[in-house]
Each structure stands twice: as structure tokens, then as C-alpha cells.
Amino acid sequence: MLDMSATAMSDRILIGTKAEGLTPAELRRRALAGAAHIRKSGALVVGYLGGNGPEFPVALFAAAYAGVPFLPLNFRLSDEQLDEILERQEGLLLLTRDAKRIGTGAFSLDEFERIAREGVGEEATPTEPDEVAVILMTSGTTAAPKSALLRHQNLTSYIFSSVDFASTEPKAATIVSVPPYHIAAVANMLSNLFAGRRVVYLDHFSAEEWLDVVHREGITNAMVVPTMLSRIVHALEESGQDAPPTLRGISYGGAKVPATVLQRALEVFPEVGFVNAYGLTETASSIAILGPDDHREAIASEDPLVRARLGSVGRALPGVEIQVQDKNGNPCPPGVEGDIVVRGPQVAGEYRESGSLVNEDGWFRTRDLGYIDADGYIFVNGRADDTIIRGGENIAPAEIEEVLFRHEAVQDVAVAGVPNEEWGSVIAAFIVLKPGRSLDRDEVRDYARQHLRSSKTPDEVYFVEEIPTTPTGKVLRRHLVEGLLEGAAR
Known part of the structure; x- marks a missing residue:
């Protein structure tokens, strides 16, 4: 994917600010130089303990070119929790700015950046589609984190089925403030790079800083989680400012947005197209979306069934099938609650600790409860564990x-x-x-x-x-x- 972007859009800045960003060609060059260092180290997995910024995609693609999995880590975890995760990794090369960990064997992320910036790259290590590309630790809302495995074919299947290559205008730009250790950050970087939309990182979110960056960088698209959306809407309402004029699209997801917050957001951003994206770590990001037209139709409708779609996550993306099943694995009729299951090439459903949880028919149980209406709109009622x-x-x-x-x-x-x-x-x-x-x-x-x-x-x-x-x-x-x-x- 990076090779394609580097060839077709070599001079377009796609990572970072307008003034100091990286073209895909430069990103590729740095990643190949970083891959050479990874090979020399003998690493079997590359850990990344850092924040948002251009160093994140450089490290991810360097690991891919070196033919080893990439493991972005939650820097908010305690030392004890991090140590437990790190002890599981065999042949780990940990990249970080944590001086204490550098002193006990980790490699300086600043030094890795220098090597990538000044070093000389080699040819990429051949990689098979079914090899592990990324390891993500599940969020652990109900139990200790598990190691979710995403293979190259899972990630590329998601991108190829949902994103048109080099399809955006040259000035298109998105702002990302989701941390690197979440699937949304990985998938968002890959999809925007593939589409040709510049990615601007905001490492520490505040509504005021977010709005400032959107204005300064001419941001056209944004991805937020519900808490961020609520704070952005509140900041605009309190200040009396108009919505940034360049903004054309906002995608939200990760958790349910309260109806009152969504209503206010639609009022504050009248010219913006909203997208609700539903997905999981184990599905290599989104499997269903509620698009801008769905939002507009629902908000304008007097039909309670159509208006209720604002509370849905939309319909399944091309390339995936979604069902709601009863306890016996049979499809539920429209409107009847059951287990939400999904299948398709982007679905990994696999953990290092327990292996694949995809059943013999290809279905992966999301552990979400919900129902599908007669028109195919999916409503998520919460986690089965909750x-x-x-x-x-x-x-x-x-x-x-x-x-x-x-x-x-x-x-x-x-x-x-x-x-x-x-x-x-x-x-x-x-x-x-x-x-x-x-x-x-x-x-x-x-x-x-x-x-x-x-x-x-x-x-x-x-x-x-x-x-x-x-x-x-x-x-x-x-x-x-x-x-x-x-x-x-x-």
C-alpha cells in the first residue's frame, strides 16, 4: 500500500503539517532505513511506546518492511501493567522516549527517528498475506488485555474494500487524536494514506487546540470519539464561534453517542457530513457505517422508524456480512435482539493467547447485543458482558x-x-x-x-x-x- 502511494502521489504531503509533513516517498525511504536497523537488531516484534506523530507511521511501516509484527503500546498503563505485557513478547525491540526503559534495554525512539531520517534503506523483506502485521492489546473493559492479531490480509482487505485509491483532492486533510495503540489510529492512517488525504496528528486533545489545528491546517475531515465530540460542541457553543469553514466530514465511533450530543453536533456543524463508524479491534476497524445521507434523512424525517436510525450504526460495509443470531446460532428476525456476529476477509477474530474464535461457518461473535431492522440498519444495545x-x-x-x-x-x-x-x-x-x-x-x-x-x-x-x-x-x-x-x- 505504501509502495502504491509513494509511486502515484510521491510529491503530495500526506503525513504531518503543511509546513513540515512527509510525502509518501519520504515516508517509504525512512521506513526502509528503519527496517534495516530492525533487521540488524534481530528483533521478532517491534514495540512502540509513544504518542501521535509522524514517527508512528514510520515505525509501523519499518516493522512491515522488516517482516516483523508491530505492537503499539498503551502509554497510559501503569509500569506493572506494561511490564506484564512486555514480558510476553519474545525478541522485542521496544521504541520509546521513556528514559527509565531505555536504560534497561529499550531503544530510544529519538535515535530510531534519526536513523530513519539519515540512514540508508534496503529492499523490503518478502512478507506473506497471512503473516501477522499488527498486534493490538484489547482495551480490557471487562478483563485483562489480550493480544489481538491482525494479519496483512485483514488490514488490506478492509482498505481495498472501503477506500478508493488516490481518490481525494490534493488539499484534503484529516485530524487524528486517537492514540496509536488503538485500531482506529492504525486503520485511519492506512486508509487516509491510501486515499491521499493528509493526516495531521494531535497528540494531546483539548477542544480548543483541536479547533485551532482545524483552522490552521485547513482540515477537511476529522475522526473523534464521543467524549471529544461533546467537548468540541460545548466549546463552540460557549464561544459563539462558527464551525471551521474547511470542515466537510466528521466520523465518530468507539462508543455510543448520546442522542442529545448528536443533535447538538448536527446543529453546530450544519454543513458537515457525519459518519458513525462501528467496528472492533478484531475486525481490522469498521464493519458498518451510518453515512451522511442517513444522518440527514433521519434528522429530517417525521417517521419515528426512520428517525430512530440516528441511534443505529448504519449498515454493513461491502466485503463483510453481519447477522444477529439467537443462542442457537440461528438468524433473528428483524427487530429481535441477539448476538451480533460478523464474517469476511477483514475479520481476524484471533488472539495469541486463545487462537482463533471464528467458528466453522466463518462467524466471529462481537460480544455486542443488538438487532437489525427491516431495512438492514444495525442497532447496538451494548456489550453482552455489560x-x-x-x-x-x-x-x-x-x-x-x-x-x-x-x-x-x-x-x-x-x-x-x-x-x-x-x-x-x-x-x-x-x-x-x-x-x-x-x-x-x-x-x-x-x-x-x-x-x-x-x-x-x-x-x-x-x-x-x-x-x-x-x-x-x-x-x-x-x-x-x-x-x-x-x-x-x-
Whole structure:
């Protein structure tokens, strides 16, 4: 893919700022020089413990040219957690700026950048499509991280089926602030490089800095997670600014966007096309999208079924099949909830620790619950692991969260099941209040009861300072419950 871009768009800056960015030809040259160093080191896997920036694609493609897997690591993990992951890797060459780790055997990322910038490259090591290209540690919302394996054919299948080569205008540019250790960062870099859209990295997100970069760099497209979108919309509303004039498209995903936030975003960015992308690490990124026309049609419709599509993740992308299946593996009728499963060449569904979880028919279970309507729109109701079983009744936290989020005093909310001897689990709501607002437990319960049946009214209510999430906005319910059980919640 990089060879194609370097040949067809050799002089177009595709990585970095307009003033100091890299062309695909220069990216290829640096990656080949980096690959020569990787070969000499004898590494069997290249670890990357760093932030966003041009060094990320250089390191990724250097590993690919050297014929070894690339492992971007979560720099937010504790030393103990990182050590546990690193100890699993055989023949690791770790690239980092962490002085402590450099002193105990890791290689300086700054020195690797210098080698890539000044070194001489060699021919790429031949690589087979079924060899491992990228290793990503799962986010671990319910358990310890696992090593998800993505092979070259998974990633290229996703790109070739969803992106037209060199299809964007020369001035097109996107801003990326999702961390390198997430599939969205890997897939976004590959797809934009293939399409010919310049990628501008924002290493530390704030709404104000994001808006500044969008204006300064003439950004036309952006990818955000729900928390980012909410903060950007709030910043524009508070400042009274108009939306950046160059912005034409915003894709969002990683977690469910509350309906109120999405409505406000559509109002604040009236000329922008919105795309909701749904995918997993194990599927090499997106498997379904709700496109700009879907958003416009839904927001303008008076038909409640069409308008409800704003809460969906759209329809399956070309090259993948998505079904909702019952407990026996049979397809569910339209509108009936079940397990969301997917199959296709981009689907890896494979872990180093447990092997492939793709069944004999090619289906991979996403562990999401949902349904598909009569027109093929997919609705995700939450993780199967998140389901609260209260007195034998299955309750989806997302349904309760959607209601509580509409309360004018609520800034953020998460719902989780807490162990209980009588009921098995009871419903706990964790709420972040808007500045200057007040609310008590009974008011929360009364509000929920007005919009939901009594069995879905929170049994317990806790007011917290923040809701713990992964970098892409998935709520870490396990952390909330653990904190509660340890007496840390107030």
C-alpha cells in the first residue's frame, strides 16, 4: 500500500503539517532505513511506546518492511501493567522516549527517528498475506488485555474494500487524536494514506487546540470519539464561534453517542457530513457505517422508524456480512435482539493467547447485543458482558443511560450491575453533574421511573467526579463497580 502511494502521489504531503509533513516517498525511504536497523537488531516484534506523530507511521511501516509484527503500546498503563505485557513478547525491540526503559534495554525512539531520517534503506523483506502485521492489546473493559492479531490480509482487505485509491483532492486533510495503540489510529492512517488525504496528528486533545489545528491546517475531515465530540460542541457553543469553514466530514465511533450530543453536533456543524463508524479491534476497524445521507434523512424525517436510525450504526460495509443470531446460532428476525456476529476477509477474530474464535461457518461473535431492522440498519444495545441480570431479568445499561443523560443536570452517566445476594445484581447509576447543578438520589430515581418501567429504575445512585473510559470512550464499568466495592465511590 505504501509502495502504491509513494509511486502515484510521491510529491503530495500526506503525513504531518503543511509546513513540515512527509510525502509518501519520504515516508517509504525512512521506513526502509528503519527496517534495516530492525533487521540488524534481530528483533521478532517491534514495540512502540509513544504518542501521535509522524514517527508512528514510520515505525509501523519499518516493522512491515522488516517482516516483523508491530505492537503499539498503551502509554497510559501503569509500569506493572506494561511490564506484564512486555514480558510476553519474545525478541522485542521496544521504541520509546521513556528514559527509565531505555536504560534497561529499550531503544530510544529519538535515535530510531534519526536513523530513519539519515540512514540508508534496503529492499523490503518478502512478507506473506497471512503473516501477522499488527498486534493490538484489547482495551480490557471487562478483563485483562489480550493480544489481538491482525494479519496483512485483514488490514488490506478492509482498505481495498472501503477506500478508493488516490481518490481525494490534493488539499484534503484529516485530524487524528486517537492514540496509536488503538485500531482506529492504525486503520485511519492506512486508509487516509491510501486515499491521499493528509493526516495531521494531535497528540494531546483539548477542544480548543483541536479547533485551532482545524483552522490552521485547513482540515477537511476529522475522526473523534464521543467524549471529544461533546467537548468540541460545548466549546463552540460557549464561544459563539462558527464551525471551521474547511470542515466537510466528521466520523465518530468507539462508543455510543448520546442522542442529545448528536443533535447538538448536527446543529453546530450544519454543513458537515457525519459518519458513525462501528467496528472492533478484531475486525481490522469498521464493519458498518451510518453515512451522511442517513444522518440527514433521519434528522429530517417525521417517521419515528426512520428517525430512530440516528441511534443505529448504519449498515454493513461491502466485503463483510453481519447477522444477529439467537443462542442457537440461528438468524433473528428483524427487530429481535441477539448476538451480533460478523464474517469476511477483514475479520481476524484471533488472539495469541486463545487462537482463533471464528467458528466453522466463518462467524466471529462481537460480544455486542443488538438487532437489525427491516431495512438492514444495525442497532447496538451494548456489550453482552455489560448486561445486568436483576432477579432473572436481562437489563441493558445503555437504555437507562440514554434516559438519565437527558436530565438537564446530568453531564455524564454510566449504569452498571452491582452484586447483590437477593437479586443477583442491582442497578447502580453513576452520575457526573454539570457545574453548579444539584441532584439527589430520589430525584434521579423518580426521573428514571417516569420514562422507564420500575424494574429498570436504578436501585442505587452515586455521584462521581468522572466516568472512567477507554481512549475511544467505552465506559469501564468494571472499574466503577470495583471502586464501589472497595468503598472508593462517594
